[in-house]
Amino acid sequence: MKILLLGKDGQVGRELCRALLPLGEVVALGRDGADLRDQDALLAVLSSCRPDAIVNAAAYTAVDAAESDRETATQVNALAVATLARHARAARALLVHYSTDYVFDGAQQRAYSETDRPNPLNVYGSTKLAGEQAIQAAACDALVFRIGWVHSRHGKNFLNTMLRLALERQRLDVVSDQHGTPTSAEFVADVTALAIRQHCAGRLPAGTYHLAAAGSTNWHAYARYIVAGAAARGASLTLAPEQIHAIAARDYPAAAQRPSNSTLDTAKLSHALQLRMPSWTEQVDRTLDQLSQTGKPAF
Numbered sequence: 001m002k003i004l005l006l007g008k009d010g011q012v013g014r015e016l017c018r019a020l021l022p023l024g025e026v027v028a029l030g031r032d033g034a035d036l037r038d039q040d041a042l043l044a045v046l047s048s049c050r051p052d053a054i055v056n057a058a059a060y061t062a063v064d065a066a067e068s069d070r071e072t073a074t075q076v077n078a079l080a081v082a083t084l085a086r087h088a089r090a091a092r093a094l095l096v097h098y099s100t101d102y103v104f105d106g107a108q109q110r111a112y113s114e115t116d117r118p119n120p121l122n123v124y125g126s127t128k129l130a131g132e133q134a135i136q137a138a139a140c141d142a143l144v145f146r147i148g149w150v151h152s153r154h155g156k157n158f159l160n161t162m163l164r165l166a167l168e169r170q171r172l173d174v175v176s177d178q179h180g181t182p183t184s185a186e187f188v189a190d191v192t193a194l195a196i197r198q199h200c201a202g203r204l205p206a207g208t209y210h211l212a213a214a215g216s217t218n219w220h221a222y223a224r225y226i227v228a229g230a231a232a233r234g235a236s237l238t239l240a241p242e243q244i245h246a247i248a249a250r251d252y253p254a255a256a257q258r259p260s261n262s263t264l265d266t267a268k269l270s271h272a273l274q275l276r277m278p279s280w281t282e283q284v285d286r287t288l289d290q291l292s293q294t295g296k297p298a299f
């Protein structure tokens with residue numbers, strides 16, 4: 001199987017470079033090899049590569065910046081995805097794509113399942129939902145994974161931001177009324193590889209799946225967990241967990257509105273793949289272990 005991986009330098013993309021290797025030949029491209037704002041260049045890549053599967057980990061992920069740059073977010077998260085889906089349909093290729101927990105408005109108390117109605121609150125979520133709809137409209141063979149609160153030892157994410165701030169600050173205010181599930185890019189990539197394998201063997205139907213660790217938390221409790229875990233691994237920090245104070249989202253200025261609950265119900269995927277979803281704390285522990293072994297500044 002020949003796999004075209006787009007977005008190889010992102011958090012999930014980096015892990016996919018490793019996880020997809022046992023499945024076949026992987027052609028991994030970053031922004032310089034395939035810019036999703038350029039439809040003609042994207043089509044040229046698709047026709048010269050002729051992949052059996054396209055795995056799209058590239059996206060416009062700057063949630064706040066998207067509020068004032070709807071055009072670029074739409075190009076990357078919706079129009080380019082439509083191009084990929086139409087190509088996949090015509091070439092009978094599999095499309096694997098990632099969407100977001102931010103397609104939901106958060107009004108629901110329980111975790112969101114795949115049958116719950118999306119209603120995004122922000123531009124990023126709207127453009128990601130448009131990408132999902134483009135895949136449905138193209139009716140190609142596709143696996144779409146909704147993920148959220150991604151962490152990795154690499155890249156921009158909440159965990160790395162908290163560690164950086166914990167080296168500088170002696171007080172931090174973090175939102176406590178938004179709930180979700182921290183999930184590692186490594187886990188997302190490993191489950192993706194398993195899902196592709198099972199799909200190609202006829203054991204996993206095409207469709208949309210929620211992919212997340214087990215359990216849920218809020219940003220404030222998550223921040224405290226990160227800082228306590230880093231300190232326990234020998235990090236020399238200026239910030240202690242109890243110096244992280246809970247605030248309401250309405251008191252934290254941000255361009256984009258975020259859902260108060262974006263916890264994902266993963267029963268569909270865990271049943272289909274016979275998976276035990278590890279707890280979010282197990283996954284954060286693993287990322288902290290990896291960071292402590294790589295000698296990053298905090299450690």
Ligand SMILES: NC(=O)c1ccc[n+]([C@@H]2O[C@H](COP(=O)([O-])OP(=O)(O)OC[C@H]3O[C@@H](n4cnc5c(N)ncnc54)[C@H](OP(=O)(O)O)[C@@H]3O)[C@@H](O)[C@H]2O)c1
Pocket residue numbers: 007008009010011012013030031034035036037056057058059060061076098099100101102128146147148149150151155156
């Ligand atoms: N991170 C999260 O918490 C989260 C939550 C929900 C869903 N997701 C979804 O999960 C997927 C993977 O996200 P991630 O966390 O790995 O994101 P990420 O670390 O921000 O990586 C996204 C990658 O897309 C690339 N990209 C952006 N614009 C591009 C363009 N015009 N052409 C080509 N490449 C472009 C970026 O390249 P540069 O590095 O050059 O900018 C980056 O390498 C995305 O579909 C995202 O929407 C992520």
